Amino acid sequence: MKDSIKNTPEKTPLQEHLECLFEQMLPEDNAPEDVRSRVFDTIDTLSLVGDLTALFTVEFGQSEFELIDLLGKGKDSDKK
Amino acid sequence: MNMPLDEENIDDITDNDLIVLIVQEGRRELMHVIYDRYADKVYHKCISLSKDRVLSEDLMHDVMVKILANLSQFKGTSDFSFWVHSITYNYCMDYLRKKKKTHVTEILDYNTFDAIAEDEIEQENNILKELRLEQLARIFENLDSDEKGMLLMRYQEGLSIREIAEMLDISESAVKMRLKRSRDRLAELLKSEQ
Numbered sequence: 244m245k246d247s248i249k250n251t252p253e254k255t256p257l258q259e260h261l262e263c264l265f266e267q268m269l270p271e272d273n274a275p276e277d278v279r280s281r282v283f284d285t286i287d288t289l290s291l292v293g294d295l296t297a298l299f300t301v302e303f304g305q306s307e308f309e310l311i312d313l314l315g316k317g318k319d320s321d322k323k
Numbered sequence: 324m325n326m327p328l329d330e331e332n333i334d335d336i337t338d339n340d341l342i343v344l345i346v347q348e349g350r351r352e353l354m355h356v357i358y359d360r361y362a363d364k365v366y367h368k369c370i371s372l373s374k375d376r377v378l379s380e381d382l383m384h385d386v387m388v389k390i391l392a393n394l395s396q397f398k399g400t401s402d403f404s405f406w407v408h409s410i411t412y413n414y415c416m417d418y419l420r421k422k423k424k425t426h427v428t429e430i431l432d433y434n435t436f437d438a439i440a441e442d443e444i445e446q447e448n449n450i451l452k453e454l455r456l457e458q459l460a461r462i463f464e465n466l467d468s469d470e471k472g473m474l475l476m477r478y479q480e481g482l483s484i485r486e487i488a489e490m491l492d493i494s495e496s497a498v499k500m501r502l503k504r505s506r507d508r509l510a511e512l513l514k515s516e517q
Binding site for chain 1: 354365366367371380459463477481
């Protein structure tokens, strides 16, 4: 991220001073490990919900159209 | 065909290439690599903004889910870390604003800041040149979340005025004004402490 400001004008003494202080205020602890499992459980649930939604909307609708199409063809061949 | 990836070459793969593999080739297991690269950064940002470790875990969970579930929305036109940072900042700030039910009201005219360079505005605040780390740590708690956010983006993340403006979807003049107000408030708190 810091690379992106290399082209900006020179820093003022105040900016340098504040940057130095704020960098020292960065938290040092790592992200708690149990959050990982919670995140990926939620992602799995969202993915499942997405799959089910697709099944009952796009794919279900598509297969219904195909079925109607097939029935229509069946009726046409009966008439012949 | 799936490209074999071992631990040695995973580090060499850029974020953008990882996202292509996840989104276009369905390599969902690579989401863990994205998680490992950004979890600590997101967590630190949540702590810096909320100053609450328990709340930060929940915020981090929501932000990481938002990022991983929306990888297909990342267009690759900007740096991925900027995209992550933007989602983190905006999500945390929305949460903190709703919690406090505060709204940012801009009273000053943005246009007055158009012609002024940021460094000229910064020069005005001499008292902050004397600020020490322990003082900053103490008075930072008393700033509101918007003020904290502005100062962190500018001085901890090293973002430019343009980048902050893009992230918050506001004008550069508005960023300069909010930064000035945040520095003024910091100076005011420092003065009252002395």
